[in-house]
Amino acid sequence: xxxxxxxxxxxxxxxxxxxxxxxxxxxxxxxxxxxxxxxxxxxxxxxxxxxxxxxxxxxxxxxxxxxxxxxxxxxxxxxxxxxxxxxxxxxxxxxxxxxxxxxxxxxxxxxxxxxxxxxxxxxxxxxxxxxxxxxxxxxxxxxxxxxxxxxxxxxxxxxxxxxxxxxxxxxxxxxxxxxxxxxxxxxxxxxxxxxxxxxxxxxxxxxxxxxxxxxxxxxxxxxxxxxxxxxxxxxxxxxxxxxxxxxxxxxxxxxxxxxxxxxxxxxxxxxxxxxxxxxxxxxxxxxxxxxxxxxxxxxxxxxxxxxxxxxxxxxxxxxxxxxxxxxxxxxxxxxxxxxxxxxxxxxxxxxxxxxxxxxxxxxxxxxxxxxxxxxxxxxxxxxxxxxxxxxxxxxxxxxxxxxxxxxxxxxxxxxxxxx
Amino acid sequence: xxxxxxxxxxxxxxxxxxxxxxxxxxxxxxxxxxxxxxxxxxxxxxxxxxxxxxxxxxxxxxxxxxxxxxxxxxxxxxxxxxxxxxxxxxxxxxxxxxxxxxxxxxxxxxxxxxxxxxxxxxxxxxxxxxxxxxxxxxxxxxxxxxxxxxxxxxxxxxxxxxxxxxxxxxxxxxxxxxxxxxxxxxxxxxxxxxxxxxxxxxxxxxxxxxxxxxxxxxxxxxxxxxxxxxxxxxxxxxxxxxxxxxxxxxxxxxxxxxxxxxxxxxxxxxxxxxxxxxxxxxxxxxxxxxxxxxxxxxxxxxxxxxxxxxxxxxxxxxxxxxxxxxxxxxxxxxxxxxxxxxxxxxxxxxxxxxxxxxxxxxxxxxxxxxxxxxxxxxxxxxxxxxxxxxxxxxxxxxxxxxxxxxxxxxxxxxxxxxx
Numbered sequence: 001x002x003x004x005x006x007x008x009x010x011x012x013x014x015x016x017x018x019x020x021x022x023x024x025x026x027x028x029x030x031x032x033x034x035x036x037x038x039x040x041x042x043x044x045x046x047x048x049x050x051x052x053x054x055x056x057x058x059x060x061x062x063x064x065x066x067x068x069x070x071x072x073x074x075x076x077x078x079x080x081x082x083x084x085x086x087x088x089x090x091x092x093x094x095x096x097x098x099x100x101x102x103x104x105x106x107x108x109x110x111x112x113x114x115x116x117x118x119x120x121x122x123x124x125x126x127x128x129x130x131x132x133x134x135x136x137x138x139x140x141x142x143x144x145x146x147x148x149x150x151x152x153x154x155x156x157x158x159x160x161x162x163x164x165x166x167x168x169x170x171x172x173x174x175x176x177x178x179x180x181x182x183x184x185x186x187x188x189x190x191x192x193x194x195x196x197x198x199x200x201x202x203x204x205x206x207x208x209x210x211x212x213x214x215x216x217x218x219x220x221x222x223x224x225x226x227x228x229x230x231x232x233x234x235x236x237x238x239x240x241x242x243x244x245x246x247x248x249x250x251x252x253x254x255x256x257x258x259x260x261x262x263x264x265x266x267x268x269x270x271x272x273x274x275x276x277x278x279x280x281x282x283x284x285x286x287x288x289x290x291x292x293x294x295x296x297x298x299x300x301x302x303x304x305x306x307x308x309x310x311x312x313x314x315x316x317x318x319x320x321x322x323x324x325x326x327x328x329x330x331x332x333x334x335x336x337x338x339x340x341x342x343x344x345x346x347x348x349x350x351x352x353x354x355x356x357x358x359x360x361x362x363x364x365x366x367x368x369x370x371x372x373x374x375x376x377x378x379x380x381x382x383x384x385x386x387x388x389x390x391x392x393x394x395x396x397x398x399x400x401x402x403x404x405x406x407x408x409x410x411x412x413x414x415x416x417x418x419x
Numbered sequence: 420x421x422x423x424x425x426x427x428x429x430x431x432x433x434x435x436x437x438x439x440x441x442x443x444x445x446x447x448x449x450x451x452x453x454x455x456x457x458x459x460x461x462x463x464x465x466x467x468x469x470x471x472x473x474x475x476x477x478x479x480x481x482x483x484x485x486x487x488x489x490x491x492x493x494x495x496x497x498x499x500x501x502x503x504x505x506x507x508x509x510x511x512x513x514x515x516x517x518x519x520x521x522x523x524x525x526x527x528x529x530x531x532x533x534x535x536x537x538x539x540x541x542x543x544x545x546x547x548x549x550x551x552x553x554x555x556x557x558x559x560x561x562x563x564x565x566x567x568x569x570x571x572x573x574x575x576x577x578x579x580x581x582x583x584x585x586x587x588x589x590x591x592x593x594x595x596x597x598x599x600x601x602x603x604x605x606x607x608x609x610x611x612x613x614x615x616x617x618x619x620x621x622x623x624x625x626x627x628x629x630x631x632x633x634x635x636x637x638x639x640x641x642x643x644x645x646x647x648x649x650x651x652x653x654x655x656x657x658x659x660x661x662x663x664x665x666x667x668x669x670x671x672x673x674x675x676x677x678x679x680x681x682x683x684x685x686x687x688x689x690x691x692x693x694x695x696x697x698x699x700x701x702x703x704x705x706x707x708x709x710x711x712x713x714x715x716x717x718x719x720x721x722x723x724x725x726x727x728x729x730x731x732x733x734x735x736x737x738x739x740x741x742x743x744x745x746x747x748x749x750x751x752x753x754x755x756x757x758x759x760x761x762x763x764x765x766x767x768x769x770x771x772x773x774x775x776x777x778x779x780x781x782x783x784x785x786x787x788x789x790x791x792x793x794x795x796x797x798x799x800x801x802x803x804x805x806x807x808x809x810x811x812x813x814x815x816x817x818x819x820x821x822x823x824x825x826x827x828x829x830x831x832x833x834x835x836x837x838x
Contacts, residue, residue: 071546072554074756125544127490132551134717135491272728279698298553301717302724309691309725337493 001070001124005037006062006113010050011388012395013354015320016160018148020096021192021220021415023402027154028395029320032058033356033385036116038070044119045380046112047324047356048292050392051399054090057083057109065113070120073298076113080106096220097293097317098270107271107295114296115328115376122375129328129376133297133335140367141333144216144342145184146318146349147175147206149193155409167198168205175206178348179213184366186240186342191219195419196227200234207238214240214342221247221267222416225254232259240341241286241313249274253281262286266317270294272303279310286341288317292325297332308338315341320349323357326368327376330361334370342366356385420489420543424456425481425532429469430807431814432773434739435579437567439515440611440639440834442821446573447814448739451477452775452804455535457489463538464799465531466743466775467711469811470818473509476502476528484532489539492717495532499525515639516712516736517689526690526714533715534747534795541794548747548795552716552754559786560752563635563761564603565737565768566594566625568612574828586617587624594625597767603785604632605659605761611638614838615646619653626657633761637662640686641835644673651678659760660705660732668693672700681705685736689713691722698729705760707736711744716751727757734760739768742776745787746795749780753789761785775804 012028019025030050037043048054061076061083068075090105098104122129130136149171152164165174175187187206191199196219203217221244223231228245232255235242243264246255256263262285269278269287271294278284287307291300307314316329316339326347333339352360357378361368371377406413431447438444449469456462467473480495480502487494509524517523541548549555568590571583584593594606606625610618615638622636640663642650647664651674654661662683665674675682681704688697688706690713697703706726710719726733735748735758745766752758771779776797780787790796825832 069550069554071550074553074556074754078556131488131490134493135488137493137497272724275728276698276730279695298720299724302721305691305718305721306725306728309694311695335493 001038001040001042003036003065003068003070004039006065007035007037008055008058008062009033009035009385009389010055010392011322011356011385012050012392012397013322013388014351016162016349017151017154018190018349019150019193020148020190020402021222022096023404023406024151024410025320025402026397026400026405028391028397030392030395030397030400031320031322032112033322033324034058034062034112034116035380036065036070036113036120038120040124042120042123043380044070044116044123045324045376045378046114046116046119047322047328048108048112049319053399054108057088057090058112060084061109061113070117070124073114073117073296076110076117077106080110084109096267097290098267101271101273103273104271104293107299108293111292111296114298115291118297119375126374128371128373129297129331130334130370133301133331136334136370137337138334139370141330141370142342142367143184143345143347143363144186144188145175145178145182145366146344146346147171147178147187147189149190168202171202172205172209175210179210182348182363182366184342186214186216188216188218188344191217192222193415195417196223196231200231203235203238216240216243216264218243220244225251227419228255229258232261236260243288244268249277249281249283253283256282256285262313264288264313264315266290275306284312286313286315288315288344290317291328291332292319297328300332301336304336304338313341314339316343318344318346320346322350323355323360323378324376326361327371327378330368330370331376354388356380356388420457420459420461422455422484422487422489423458425484426454426456427474427477427481428452428454428804428808429474429811430741430775430804431469431811431816432741432807433770435581435768436570436573437609437768438569438612439567439609439821440641441515442823442825443570443829444739444821445816445819445824447810447816449811449814449816449819450739450741451531452741452743453477453481453531453535454799455484455489455532455539457539459543461539461542462799463489463535463542464743464795464797465533465535465538466741466747467527467531468738472818473527476507476509477531479503480528480532489536489543492533492536492715495529495536496525499529503528515686516709517686520690520692522692523690523712526718527712530711530715533717534710537716538794545793547790547792548716548750549753549789552720552750555753555789556756557753558789560749560789561761561786562603562764562782563605563607564594564597564601564785565763565765566590566597566606566608568609587621590621591624591628594629598629601767601782601785603761605634606632607635607637607763609639610636611641612834614836615642615650619650622654622657633659635659635662635683639663640666644670646838647674648677651680655679662707663687668696668700668702672702675701675704681732683707683734685709694725703731705732705734707734707763709736710747710751711738716747719751720755723755723757732760733758735762737763737765739765741769742774742779742797743795745780746790746797749787749789750795773807775800775807
């Protein structure tokens, strides 16, 4: 079996005005869908970032992959390294998943092709991807609600169904709606938007409303060390973990020494090259894995083994995504014994009628059932792909830029007032 | 596809009187062959230690495996843990691969079944095992000659074809014969037998005779720290790496600070639980992996990723083994990018006419070609298996005991005289 053609299609889907430490989500989130075709008529699917610089790298590798054997995932690494050169760094305007480095860029480009290869192999052998990763250690994968401060509407649009959330009360109402709709049994608040104490108020309000839900907050490394320690100590007994309070491995290590809960990260340990320093300093106690930038499913399994070996917890990070990424996350999570925290997902923020797969997942009790059908267990909807690609073209968005967007639409908006 | 029956067969094959730090190889080496049968008529093969205590554990797990899906290798871990309990420790009389601990025991029992499951899956999908591990990064796997001090014959027998090797001249002659027969391009001397300086003489004599072959010596942790440092400094520029000069992670770290070459181990870092301390102290710079006790092929890939992440080199350890283990080693090595040293093997010490597979591998230029046929690429010879099992029964050897044997047959033998 050989790869015959690889098609990379950037797509856009509607996104609500979710606030974060650098700005606000634009009206459309962009992704790239990868289709890998073979001479045996099987097609594999992958999904990744849709930024134009990333898509250009994906397309260069896509041109070099025909002739490859879909079982040969190490060939993707070799071909990507040859195609990109060793010094390539992905442009990353949002900066929410740590610094881009050459190895992280390589891993990010490899990932969607590797997932698509696994999808093909699964279909070829009649097995779900989880079976190719060692078999399921769980049949259901639990996710966390992902709460955001947000405006009531994208500028110029009617209010969305979620309404505004700009204080503790708004966050609690949002959490209630999300838990009622999806059944999530843990809650994460994206912080770094208001004053740190106001965000701690929101966490405490969530605790009152949801006495038994594990809680997390992620200010995306916008707090200095004293603020991180102060908030961490204030939320003793309230937080399951504190995610990326401050920037960089040494500062995280400093915070860790003075706060009672584990520190988590998807910003300072985002590639294998970061692990030794973090281990040496005991900077983080939970790594949020993400197959999109760790290099695919197999690399994420290696990360899990490293975490297990060094006594580091493992959770899973999410960007705005469609059903292909969600399927890959579910198969990976199902095969990972030590994935001991509920996974992040932006899923509830996506319109239910916008996806590139024919039968999107649906949550029950905050969980997804691991597919038992061959490959990723999803099917591409070509009409939907065409629609979301057209939407990408008309959106005019070529790369994610939350910071530039908020400056355009709300120039007077003050992030973290008083902090 | 389900496992229907698992058969564990202890076997014995002739072994020459190879000397090591605890004694001498008995006239027969013992191993266990694992056959996993399925309802689809496919059978998978695994090979491991044949000690009676180990075989008893294998048999207990073998009884619990029917009904399992051969894709589900994590089920083996779960079932083995349930069957053995968490505190089980394998009895290990030879002590040449480090202390036995509950996790290492669990991993050792899991391993042959995991290899057999991979063999079945490969046959089921028509692919060599290397393809199930990510595809080949090399088509040939290079091995090292494994040189031993030895007697000319097992007591009571005629001299074997190799003759005696009890000094530098004998080792050089043995190396010459082995290189001529197999083409090995690197040389390892099993030490811990003579005085350390005499063994260093042998290494230097090898350097004269083989000016460009990478050289290693492994005294199996019998040297104290000052001796290790003295010999390490003496062999500066001569050794590719110094393997297990002394016992334990802290002592290895101490030696490392004062010797110029990397230190390798298959004694102090032999399970994932040992890695954090070794990393913290920078005790070893090369880990000799071994799927037989690291928990199988996938676990060995995780070990490789850990080594890569922490800048630790990777080589491969060998015990006396048959063709099933060799096949598994070759597939694993072929799929491991950072296996950057030639592998150990005891293969040349086995009689060519004794194996349980129909077509044993043959070396060319010290290398083996990675099989491209489905599964491990080997086939069991049932008559040979029956013969070697009969030999096991008549040998009377129930567990490897090099120390007890040398005391019986050569009570006056002095190990490491004067050291």
